Amino acid sequence: MSAEPLPADNIKPLATRRPRAVATVTQPMDIVRAALETGNVEMYREAVALAKEMDALAARKAFDVAMAEAKAEIPVIRKNRRVGFESRKAGAARTDYAHEDLAEIARTVDPILGRFGLSYRFRVSSKLNEPVSVTCVLSHRDGHFEETTLHAGRDESGNKNHIQGVGSTVTYLQRYTLKAALGLAAAEDDDGHASDRPAEEAAYTPPAGSITQDQADYIREALEEKGASVTAFLGWAASKGHLNGRQRKIEELPAASYPACINAIANFKKA
Numbered sequence: 001m002s003a004e005p006l007p008a009d010n011i012k013p014l015a016t017r018r019p020r021a022v023a024t025v026t027q028p029m030d031i032v033r034a035a036l037e038t039g040n041v042e043m044y045r046e047a048v049a050l051a052k053e054m055d056a057l058a059a060r061k062a063f064d065v066a067m068a069e070a071k072a073e074i075p076v077i078r079k080n081r082r083v084g085f086e087s088r089k090a091g092a093a094r095t096d097y098a099h100e101d102l103a104e105i106a107r108t109v110d111p112i113l114g115r116f117g118l119s120y121r122f123r124v125s126s127k128l129n130e131p132v133s134v135t136c137v138l139s140h141r142d143g144h145f146e147e148t149t150l151h152a153g154r155d156e157s158g159n160k161n162h163i164q165g166v167g168s169t170v171t172y173l174q175r176y177t178l179k180a181a182l183g184l185a186a187a188e189d190d191d192g193h194a195s196d197r198p199a200e201e202a203a204y205t206p207p208a209g210s211i212t213q214d215q216a217d218y219i220r221e222a223l224e225e226k227g228a229s230v231t232a233f234l235g236w237a238a239s240k241g242h243l244n245g246r247q248r249k250i251e252e253l254p255a256a257s258y259p260a261c262i263n264a265i266a267n268f269k270k271a
Helices: 028-038 041-073 102-115 162-182 199-203 213-226 230-239 255-266
Strands: 077-079 081-085 095-099 118-125 132-140 145-152 186-188
Touching: 028 041, 041 102, 041 118, 041 132, 077 102, 102 118, 102 162, 118 162, 132 162, 145 162, 162 213, 213 230, 213 255, 230 255
Parallel strands: 077 186
Antiparallel strands: 081 095, 118 132, 132 145
């Protein structure tokens, strides 16, 4: 049994058949233009929303790439400032620690960040009877940005007036929010300065498993901000089992005890 032939008028030569359209829309604005040409308002709105999501995703990817490349070039920040003073409280230990100031951080990171299209700025809030708030906004030229915020009370140490206390806290928080945003590390500057410190301090090595020097410096600064003495803090740490009878330095605190110590300082209220 032979098959019946198809009607001749249903057969079109291959050369006359219309080729199937191939989608070439790849860019966000191409999607928006294609939707606009349809005249469908709802489709246009969805296309605009999709284009924004695609732009945001591309900007985030560019930000991550730039951060990774910049981080690979940023060196360890040297600690260029040393703070040392005797406490006005009877029996309190001397405060002595090193840190990197904001200018040193900026001098180190600004040229590197600029090469990769990164920049930062600070947003400050100091409302009456509220802690000072500083936000570091880290941005990339393609539009993506991330924010890091810290809060702290006004610095009432020394003979500072109200404005000076706010300014001191703002500088402190700018330094720490920028370091947190960039994931920076700091190290002692021993280039010609080791001889300025006592030999026993330069040679001192904390026990294995102790907190880092950065963590020890942070505890000192937090105690100073709260108006608490190092001696009283070490006594508290010993009473809680964080230090034994032979340990007399903040640097000797076990790393596992650091969160509990920071929490205790944060909740400390001066009598």
